[in-house]
Amino acid sequence: MSLLHCKRTLSAANFSPFLSRVSSRHFSSQKKNNYDLNVFVSNSHSPYFNLSFEDYLFKKYQSYTSSDNSQIYSKYLLLYTNSPCVVIGRNQNPYRETVVSALRAHSIPLIRRKSGGGAVFHDLGNVNYCVMMPNSHFDRDEHALAICEALQNQAQLSINERHDIINADGKKVSGSAYKLQRGKAYHHGTMLLNSELHVLSELLHSKSAFSNLQTVDGPGVQSVKSPVANVGVTNDEFISSAIKLFREKYTDGKEQSFKLRYLNESTLLPDEAAEVNSRMDELKTWKWTFGSTPKFIHKFLLQENGPPAVAFTVKEGEILEIDSEIDEFVNAREKILGCTYKWEDIASCIKSQYWKDRLAYSI
Amino acid sequence: MLLVSVTSRFSVLNTIKRQSVSVIRSSALVSRSFSSRSFSSRVSVRPSLSSSKTATSVFKSSGALRTFAAEPSDYPNSFLYTEEHEWVALEDTNIAVIGISSYASKSLGDIVYAELPAVGATVVSGDPVGAVESVKSASDIYSPVSGEIVEVNTMLEGKPGLINEDPYGKGWLCKIVLKDAAELDDLMTSKRYEIFISTGE
Numbered sequence: 001m002s003l004l005h006c007k008r009t010l011s012a013a014n015f016s017p018f019l020s021r022v023s024s025r026h027f028s029s030q031k032k033n034n035y036d037l038n039v040f041v042s043n044s045h046s047p048y049f050n051l052s053f054e055d056y057l058f059k060k061y062q063s064y065t066s067s068d069n070s071q072i073y074s075k076y077l078l079l080y081t082n083s084p085c086v087v088i089g090r091n092q093n094p095y096r097e098t099v100v101s102a103l104r105a106h107s108i109p110l111i112r113r114k115s116g117g118g119a120v121f122h123d124l125g126n127v128n129y130c131v132m133m134p135n136s137h138f139d140r141d142e143h144a145l146a147i148c149e150a151l152q153n154q155a156q157l158s159i160n161e162r163h164d165i166i167n168a169d170g171k172k173v174s175g176s177a178y179k180l181q182r183g184k185a186y187h188h189g190t191m192l193l194n195s196e197l198h199v200l201s202e203l204l205h206s207k208s209a210f211s212n213l214q215t216v217d218g219p220g221v222q223s224v225k226s227p228v229a230n231v232g233v234t235n236d237e238f239i240s241s242a243i244k245l246f247r248e249k250y251t252d253g254k255e256q257s258f259k260l261r262y263l264n265e266s267t268l269l270p271d272e273a274a275e276v277n278s279r280m281d282e283l284k285t286w287k288w289t290f291g292s293t294p295k296f297i298h299k300f301l302l303q304e305n306g307p308p309a310v311a312f313t314v315k316e317g318e319i320l321e322i323d324s325e326i327d328e329f330v331n332a333r334e335k336i337l338g339c340t341y342k343w344e345d346i347a348s349c350i351k352s353q354y355w356k357d358r359l360a361y362s363i
Numbered sequence: 364m365l366l367v368s369v370t371s372r373f374s375v376l377n378t379i380k381r382q383s384v385s386v387i388r389s390s391a392l393v394s395r396s397f398s399s400r401s402f403s404s405r406v407s408v409r410p411s412l413s414s415s416k417t418a419t420s421v422f423k424s425s426g427a428l429r430t431f432a433a434e435p436s437d438y439p440n441s442f443l444y445t446e447e448h449e450w451v452a453l454e455d456t457n458i459a460v461i462g463i464s465s466y467a468s469k470s471l472g473d474i475v476y477a478e479l480p481a482v483g484a485t486v487v488s489g490d491p492v493g494a495v496e497s498v499k500s501a502s503d504i505y506s507p508v509s510g511e512i513v514e515v516n517t518m519l520e521g522k523p524g525l526i527n528e529d530p531y532g533k534g535w536l537c538k539i540v541l542k543d544a545a546e547l548d549d550l551m552t553s554k555r556y557e558i559f560i561s562t563g564e
């Protein structure tokens with residue numbers, strides 16, 4: 001697809017996945033694509049801070065602003081860069097999507113976000129963008145196309161059928177995810193600029209040691225693995241191009257329709273800091289990251305494609321059932337049932353070093 | 364070309380809806396339209412299970428899908444609707460069955476996961492009562508009524524796509540014992556909802 005498509009105009013009524021509560025008649029005089037645009041650039045590299053600020057901003061975001069007799073739609077653009085971390089979708093299973101022991105070994109945080117979609121790797125060579133918009137303007141491609149357009153002098157980018165941004169070789173440079181709420185929605189995406197792609201591959205796609213000796217069954221969203229590439233522009237270049245394009249494309253160019261704010265942990269107002277901090281606390285909990293995984297059965301095999309030697313059924317982070325004919329697990333059954341699904345907790349109920357290692361690798 | 368995916372899906376469905384002609388129909392659409400029809404001809408409302416069973420059995424036994432061409436409404440008459448596109452049907456005088464409308468399920472695309480509330484939880488009308496994920500999007504679902512969750516559709520655990528296939532039948536989400544039946548007066552009838560969909564008001 002060529003960049004010509006970037007010129008497509010918004011057609012809210014046709015796209016509307018959920019109509020906004022705000023009646024369209026209030027906005028009949030508003031020219032399409034004229035928004036109040038608020039841009040936020042975080043210079044914190046803490047993934048917990050940035051994702052919590054994003055969540056807080058979405059709560060605060062209102063789809064329109066009122067002044068005197070007129071109302072105007074509002075759009076927010078947030079840009080942030082995280083230190084290395086793996087971020088999984090709201091309804092994903094971390095045991096299926098990542099090698100949890102590899103993340104622990106590298107001290108790379110695993111974070112469950114609030115939006116849908118698959119697992120991604122963030123590092124300092126990746127800039128995340130998030131666009132908040134009225135629910136009635138939600139479109140899965142609109143803002144990814146805007147990002148392509150922002151970089152049109154630096155790279156030839158387009159969108160594939162999975163709503164990802166790809167380069168001229170068809171390799172993925174950006175993945176998208178969305179969240180929809182009453183009256184509002186956001187689209188956020190990664191942008192691989194100068195990311196350590198081999199680390200990404202090791203953490204998300206690796207096959208080693210015991211990884212072929214386990215399966216995870218159950219509902220939940222599975223990631224689609226794609227070949228990835230970097231765009232090769234600097235973070236600052238990307239950020240300034242995106243801001244410039246959004247201002248040109250989505251505002252009337254007047255000063256009052258554009259606001260830009262740089263922020264980090266120390267620049268938040270006290271009430272903002274309180275809201276962001278409480279979200280950070282929640283985001284860091286085991287209960288949210290692992291405990292809110294959709295119900296699943298984790299099976300451990302002794303040989304590839306063989307029958308499971310032990311299988312744990314886990315719901316809301318708690319072991320509901322254990323199936324095994326191995327004496328150790330049979331004998332410890334009563335102790336294990338009801339445990340939280342942490343390898344240390346199960347390991348404390350058994351003696352076999354082999355099984356302790358297996359559990360430590362996979363849980 | 365890829366760009367068109369979202370738009371074209373809409374325009375195709377809209378065209379089908381407008382013309383009410385069955386040229387090409389997906390099985391999902393057929394089963395939905397059939398269950399809608401059976402609902403709208405009913406007086407008492409027994410939403411989900413009975414009619415969708417009928418739909419499935421007819422669907423299986425009859426190869427001639429086109430016989431279900433006539434589509435009286437995308438929105439069963441006896442149901443009530445919210446601006447956030449949930450529906451409510453009364454199973455008993457005080458038990459409300461909740462789901463999302465065919466409009467919502469079409470707009471969202473293929474639903475790959477449904478997060479349901481806990482049985483026994485109490486909800487307040489307008490509060491989130493669950494969420495669905497489709498095409499990388501997590502979308503909140505809001506409770507149209509207040510009360511206690513007495514049952515959730517566990518079928519959705521393994522087959523969340525039922526919400527797309529049969530949004531008014533097998534794709535129901537949960538059942539709520541009504542705390543205040545007067546809340547139903549605030550919801551839209553199917554006619555009102557249809558106008559809301561087409562005009563946004």
